[in-house]
Amino acid sequence: MDISPDPENPFLGAKEGSQLKRRRPQTKQQLPHRSRGAMSQSREALAMDGSGTSFGKKNGIVLSHCAAFLLASVFVLSLLATGLLVYHFAPCPGGDSPSLADAASRDGGYPAEGQDGDRRSPHAGSKDGKAGKRLDVRLPRSVLPHRYDLRLIPIGLDTSVVGSNFTFTGEVRIMVNVTEATRNVTLHVGDEMKVDEAHSTIDRTVAAVSGGKRRKRVSINRHELDPSRNFLVIHLEEDLKAGEQYELYLKFSGVLNDLLQGFYRSSYIENNETRWIATTQFQPTDARRAFPCFDEPALKARFKISIARPRGMSAISNMPRIPGESKPVPELPGWVWEHFEESVPMSTYLVAFVVCDFESRRNGSFAVWARRQAIDQANYSLKVGPAILKHFENYFGVDYPLPKVDMIALPDFAAGAMENWGLITYREIALLYQQGVSTNSNKQRVATVVSHELAHQWFGNLVTPSWWTDLWLNEGFASYVEYLGVEAVEPSWKITEQFVVDELQNVFSLDALESSHPISIEVGHPDEINEIFDRISYGKGASLIRMMDHFLTTEVFKKGLTNYLKSRAYQSATQNDLWEALTAQAHKDGVLEASVTVKEIMDTWTLQMGFPILKVKRDYEKGSAKLTQERFLLRKREKGKAISKTASHEDEETEEKYDNYLWWIPITFTSQDIMNFNTTRPSHWMKKERSIILESGLPAAYHWVIFNIQETGFYRVNYDPTNWKMLTAQLESDKFTEISPINRAQLLDDALNLARASLLDYGTALGVTRYLSQETEYLPWKAAFSALGYLDSMLIRTGGFEKFKSYMLSLMENIYKHTGFTDSIRDEQLTVYKRVSVLGWACSLGHNDCVQNSIQQFSAWQRSPNPDKNNSISPNLKNVIYCTAIRHGGQEEWDFAWARYLSTNVGTEKDLLLAALGCSRETWILSRYLEWSVTENSGIRKQDAARVFAAVSSNVIGQPLAFNFLREKWDKIKEYIGSSLFTINNIVRSSTKRMNTEFELADLKKFSMDHRRELGTATRAVDQAIEKTEANVEWMKTHYNTIIEWLSHNSLNS
């Protein structure tokens, strides 16, 4: 799945480190997909500018760093909380799924809640009985599915059924294999599903003498529902026999919901008429909402699907339609059955079907589906899709196993996209691209998401993680190779270089928190599973896989991968299976010593949270260097007090805990006399050891050294002051380009974040930024804008902001002239991104030429005779121009943009306008905009509510309004948004993000106290906001004066 996480909330679920340990037996599933949708939406929308430095994203970055830093303060509290939670909820030894087998054999397959808890939790039966029990949500393994024959009728899509609601009815025949005798069959059914007990049957299928199959009925005693884990337990009158095959038949009905999960409805308007769509989103645990099933990823089966559809609409599923005449549905006049070929063995979460009146375009076995009025935007994805698929067939060394690929753009879709095998679903802006309207980054987004989902067809679909614990492998892998797929079809974009600033440096800020979590983590309950679809699984996962690609070398990496995929095809696997395949290849080709395994190396990265900082202390006389590793944390455990040797006994204990955080670090470096920025295979390893001495390979004392070439290792680097001085001198010389752009980006990102964590003085860190006055490349600027964004957000409301502003503008003087205000279609991707970034910052800092240009172009658009057809603003500059013009304009500009928002047919344009509308400085306009975001039929889709809050909050004038609105209209917002977890959370986060004064902190705490009882799912977000604000307050106390002082003495113009 592509979650397109929100850059404003890269740490979404950042307290998972503690939260994930707990079990929440009483919690019902909280609309996870929809929630993620809200989250993903803002990222995608913001990400649309690609550079990340137009207004929306610039602010996003500001927030992300701010938030990330502040979250560090979670530490003390989370320790406390963790302690308590662990006490009450700690998983018991051996308490994962396998024990279900015990339970199954003991009580015939169905682990009763009480017994299970009693048996496995020492806390069961404690006073807090409910909370104390650990709920095992895994299915028993006594009955395994082999084949599903599924028939579904979605009702309410057309007007032919008078008075119908949005529901569906269905029946399923599940061929199951019994592995051990049991007197019940336990499978999943969703919350709102009704299974018709009277019509359920189960038959033993026996080979008949005639050669066919004979059936023998087994009597059903009763159905039992266990809603807390979505179990339907079918109790039988006699045992099912081990080694036998049975057919279970169930008839059921459900609701075609509007929650963007399970089997759900979506709609759009064409010619003033509402058109309905029935579609699915199952990952991770919502197939059970569409049909009774064994809804776990390892329980693969073949699927034979039939869907009823009204004549005039289409039905699409994973497999091709069986040709021939469609048979009418007897009970529904005007409806026909559509039958699909039987699938290969696959997981339930990959099943998909859609009924809609879309049109399609074809390219060989590839088809793209969209609304009739949007189908012209499908050309680009239809072009790159097959090319990327071909690339992956070569890359993985395994052919794509299905006969076709359908890709469909849905008007309502929670995540960015979903890799259902053979039928990939997308939100419109992730699949559709309109030349001349959409931006370059929209285009890159389409290519990237298509590539991500196609990568999953192998990694995820063909070989599937045995359980969600290994989700990171699935998602990290797709998030890495998506770059390789795009690189193959759009080499000029240099997308693998973009990886470093967009993924690796981005996720550093989240993983630098005490409250981060290991990427490989035990999960059980659907809520927990949903929580790990986060930046850590995706961004860090991808960064670790990239690191492996480099330390193993690409050739070895690919060969190992092919072996893994071939040996595990149509099965499930764990990360250890991949490590084994890679180790075997690495030993064969001699890239790892025989005594070292990939598992040994990678376990230090996947089972421990966080990442190391490598300290390089050179001995200039001996020509050696001492390398030391320790965990990089943005904020130490105690406020303002670093953990040191002189600390108290308690701190020593904590320090000891930190001491256990050691990694296998691949060491690469180059120096001023060698200048080799290409060799990324490590020359040394730090083998999970605290420090090593490098005796050789270092340059003369007067030459600098740089570690972590191309930033392929997942770690930061700090140097002794002399080496930092030499590096800064090189950057400030006219030979600064001798250091590769990625490593220039690394120096900026590392220096500024080390300073933020008080590991480097701000003088040195800001000293590194001085050279930017001569920098003209995108990557270093992107890294700088991200890291300096935190300063921007902390200083923007202070008297010292003027100094920051003039320093930034002076740094940007050269690059501003260099990039200019004119976008050309001949410009390379990174040139375009650079321009968007630079103009975004310049205009927001009030650069006169930038502002005037924007206003002029926007006003020319306003005057054009048919503005919906004629917009002469270059697509890539729209973000900057719209936002600047609306910021400096009044009601007229805002109303004009709002009218364009309502009338455009292009998803990417709608999204862009939604962000720009938050740029107004008119408080009443912003307040009205917030009001509309939670008003039915205002023109803003419910799923976009959080997007509006983010847009308004990214504006320094808007943020307090957003917070006030949240405080005053709390009840209304909650009622409108419902239980959508992340929508509320995102609103809380964005509306509190720049808070850094004691006054605001008190305000926020009061809000928390006043609403404590009804905060519900937002409790964590509010607590985080408080903790972040505390950390911001502390940062201001520690660093504000130093920074202003430095800026006063270092203005480049003075």
Ligand SMILES: [Zn+2]
């Ligand atoms: Zn994915």
